[in-house]
Amino acid sequence: MILLAAAAALLVAAALALVRAALGPSVFDRLQAANTLGTCAMVLLAVMGFLNGRPDFLDLALVYGLLNVIGVVAVLKFFRYGGLGRSDGPAP
Numbered sequence: 001m002i003l004l005a006a007a008a009a010l011l012v013a014a015a016l017a018l019v020r021a022a023l024g025p026s027v028f029d030r031l032q033a034a035n036t037l038g039t040c041a042m043v044l045l046a047v048m049g050f051l052n053g054r055p056d057f058l059d060l061a062l063v064y065g066l067l068n069v070i071g072v073v074a075v076l077k078f079f080r081y082g083g084l085g086r087s088d089g090p091a092p
Contacts, residue, residue, distance in 0.1 A: 007047050014040040031075055038068035 014037055021033035042065040049057020 003047055003051055007044060007051070010040050010044045010047065014044070027079060031072065035068065035072050038071075039065070042068065 017033045017037040017040060021030050021037065024030040024033055042061045045064060046058050046061040049055060049061070
């Protein structure tokens with residue numbers, strides 16, 4: 001019962017993150033909302049795996065979390081330097 005309440009709370013948090021992503025005034029607010037949405041999805045995947053008795057969902061949740069972090073770093077690097085291939089300074 002408590003895990004179902006946790007799943008419902010995660011769905012509410014994901015809905016609020018979607019609203020923030022739609023209404024965010026800047027790109028970084030939208031990126032933070034997308035990161036929050038990815039984190040909520042990762043935890044929800046782990047909770048659903050626990051509820052269904054499928055421990056392999058935890059592995060999927062960890063991989064999804066790593067992809068979420070790598071994606072956020074790539075997008076931030078793109079907005080900082082103007083491309084993903086250069087690391088020595090801003091693009092001309």
